[in-house]
Amino acid sequence: MTTPASVASDLVSLPDVTAQDEVVEICRDLLRIDSVNRGSGDGNERAIAEYVAAKLAEVGLETTLLESEPGRASVIARVEGADPSRAPLLIHGHLDVVPADPADWRVHPFAGEILDDCLWGRGAVDMKDMDAMTLAVIRDLVRSGRRPPRDLVLAFVADEEAGGVLGARWLVDNHPHLFADCTEAISEVGGFSYTISDNLRLYPIETAQKGIAWMKLTVAGRAGHGSMINDDNAVTALCEAIVRLGRHRFPIVLTPTVRMFLDSVGDALGIDVHAEDLETTIAKLGPIARMIGATIRNTVNPTQLDAGEKVNVIPGEATAYVDGRFLPGQEEEFLRQIDELIGPAVRRDWVVYDQALETGFDGPLVDAMASALRAEDPAARAIPYMLSGGTDAKSFSRLGIRCFGFSPLLLPAGLDFAGMFHGVDERVPVESLRFGVRVLDRFLAAS
Incomplete structure (x- = not known):
């Protein structure tokens, strides 16, 4: 229309x-x-x-x-x-x-x-x-x-x-x-203020975002009566895989955007940013710490479970949904680790799968953003950052x-x-x- x-x-x-x-x-x-x-x-x-x-x-x-x-x-x-x-x-x-x-x-x-x-x-x-x-x-x-x-x-x-x-x-x-x-x-999700002091506010501008890997995990087992021993229980096998995923911590990887962000924050706060203790530094960021903390590594979070219809019936199949996010340049390694964690008995199907993005913090458009922010807030300093989600x-x-x-x-x-x-x-x-x-x-x- x-x-x-x-x-x-x-x-x-x-x-x-x-x-x-x-x-x-x-x-x-x-x-x-x-x-x-x-x-x-x-x-x-x-x-x-x-x-x-x-x-x-x-x-x-x-x-x-x-x-x-x-x-x-x-x-x-x-x-x-x-x-x-x-x-x-x-x-x-x-x-x-x-x-x-x-x-x-x-x-x-x-x-x-x-x-x-x-x-x-x-x-x-x-x-x-x-x-x-x-x-x-x-x-x-x-x-x-x-x-x-x-x-x-x-x-x-x-x-x-x-x-x-x-x-x-x-x-x-x-x-x-x-x-x-x-x-x-x-x-x-960019251009919002993060107050350092009355004379300095950082305005993170999104120049990167993690890739999306929403997946459905399925385990097939042997259905049976809930009162009997069952060594091929789909619910048990799925839960074991989910626990491995949920407890796993992927290694820290700093992309150019995240490294520039952390250097800018460290300079603003007057602190040294050390790769071996990044989580301590990020914890000092207050309200945005959770968002930024998710940009230094790949992540995966189980979000939904579905199995069975009756308490005394062992189902023949169990499913779970998982929200995975991977850093730019880390897609292949992320998928390798996911498959290793869930094991061969678990079938993985994509619900939504989309790319990670990263661009430079430069050019006339970035200059125009920074200038517009400073004109309305003299304490503004524009910096790049990575979004932990996707858009x-x-x-x-x-x-x-x-x-x-x-x-x-x-x-x-x-x-x-x-x-x-x-x-x-x-x-x-x-x-x-x-x-x-x-x-x-x-x-x-x-x-």
Whole structure:
């Protein structure tokens, strides 16, 4: 579906607002739209995609709404820049969120409530905050008649929380022409502040991310009565393999991105970073320690178990699901160790398998990010880092696009930002959204 661009006559009736004025309301609207993705095809982004398309069409942008399956909708739009000879910049964000149980939250996760100067809701940081900031900045850009230095391609996509098979990956496989001329991209989980002191805040920009290896492990055994001795019990064999995986610690491997990050942090904190005691150093990083600690080695975590239907029946098969992540350059070694740990009796099948990424912390785009941050926060110092998870950058990078995580937020020093992702009581400070809008506006003007 394509919405028409011929709505210029309506623009005069739009209120005279700025991106800072409307970013909170847009984010609030997005949080109130249930776009939960439970995986295995169980999701529906149609309603939120239509909201995004309407917001862009309201200021005269033509949008294309595409569905990979009924309800699994993504929205693409293009903003014309001043120099058509330059390659466009891709700004992409996902519209789906992971489930949330209202019983666990202080406020309802889909109420979009403002409490304690924060906007609460599932997706507040992952990643409806960046979706809202992008919408607010682009709407303000078009309303004011300003043209970015180059074309901007906007992609608001489905299914990121289940690996992007019905979202970014589907778009890249089936509609690559929409992004074919893009050379660089920005998206989630980067550009957030980490306070060292009143005079120094580090802003990690994502230049790398671990590969994804979600796997299903299956063991076949001999079914039988629960009262009898069974030396071929599938549950026992599977549990033994799961324990080996869950207790294993992969060796430390420092990629160029992680080494640069640790050197930058060590310099900022005035401490020596020693390879033989990295975990002690990382433990001093407070709220982001868990995220960074997972980037110095491959990881694997058992997450689901399934076997049997009755307590007195030994099942003939047992299955488990495992979340594996591997560092750039470590894929082959990671798979070798996984197979060694689970043993020959366990069958391994991929649920989601995707590449690791790493790019350099250099070039005009990185300079524009750093400059935009410093202009709004004189204490800002941009540094590179590796994301322990994965994003839709994995799919878009297949087109040769250089991808960065840059969703700028100035955060309170004590906020457990890493814990917000997929966590209970997810929230984003209202002033952080406004800060992000100002930074993004500066960045786009210089990129």
